[in-house]
Amino acid sequence: MDDVIERAAVRVGGVEIPAAAIAAEVQNHPAPDAATAWAQAAEALVIRQLLLTEADRLRxxxxERCDERGRPLLSDDARIDALLESEVSVPEATEAEARRFFDRHRERFASEALVEAEHILFSASPDDEFSYSLAVGDARMAIRAVQADPASFGELARAKSACPSKEQGGNLGQIGKGQTVAEFETALFALGEGELCPEPVRTRFGVHVIRAGRRAEGRQLPFEAVEATIRDYLEEASTRKAVAQYLSILASQTTIEGVDLPIADGPLVQ
Structure with a gap:
C-alpha cells in the first residue's frame, strides 16, 4: 500500500490538509529518513493553515509585499506576513543590550588568524596501505632535504608535489581556520613563522610536507564596528521567539489532528 495512504489524516480546526500537499512539501524538508521529512512537512503546512485561518478571522x-530578496510574495504569503507584522510585536534591540552581548561573546567578534602555508603533497589513498607508506617515506626524505637546505623547498615542490600549488613553489597563500582539512590545519597553526613541520602530515588526500610562512594574528573588532550586526541578530532572535509564542497561543485555541506541534522546542516558522 502507498505510504501516503497509510498516514494519519492531518486537520487544523476541521480543515484537512491533503496528503498530496504534504507529499509535495516534503521536498523542502531534507531529513535523514522519510518519516522525519513527512513530519516536518506536515508541521510546516499545519502552521501555515493556522496563520491563514487567523488572517481570515481578522479579515x-x-x-503588495516582497521577500528579503525583493521578489513579490504570493497572496497567501503576503497575508501571513501582514498578520505577523500586525500581531507580533518585537522591540528594537538597544545599544546597551548589544553591548552586553558583545562583552559576553567577544571571541565571536575578532578577525581570524591567518598563516601563509607552503606544502608538498605526495598523493596516495589511505586505503592503499602500500602506496601510502611509500608516500610517507617520500615525505620524510623531502623533510630531511629541506632541513638541510631550507631554500630548496620551492624546487622540491615543483618537482615532487601532486598539488597545483607546485606552480608557485608549493605556496598556498594565507590559510584561515576551517579552510582546509583538520589534520593539515592543526599542523599548520601549531608552527611558528618560518617553521617546518618535522613529521609528515597525513590526510585523506595523501601525505604533506608543511612549512608555515608569515602569520597574522586575529584582532579584536571594536564594538562600534559590529553594533549593527549584533542588533540585527538580537532582533531576529526576539522575532523568532515572539512568533513561536504567538503560534503557541493559536495552537492552544485550535483543534489540531495528526501532528504534534513542538512549538516550545524551537523556531517553527522558516
Missing part, C-alpha cells in the same frame, strides 16, 4: 487582505 486581513493581501497587499
Amino acid at each position: 486581513i487582505e493581501p497587499d
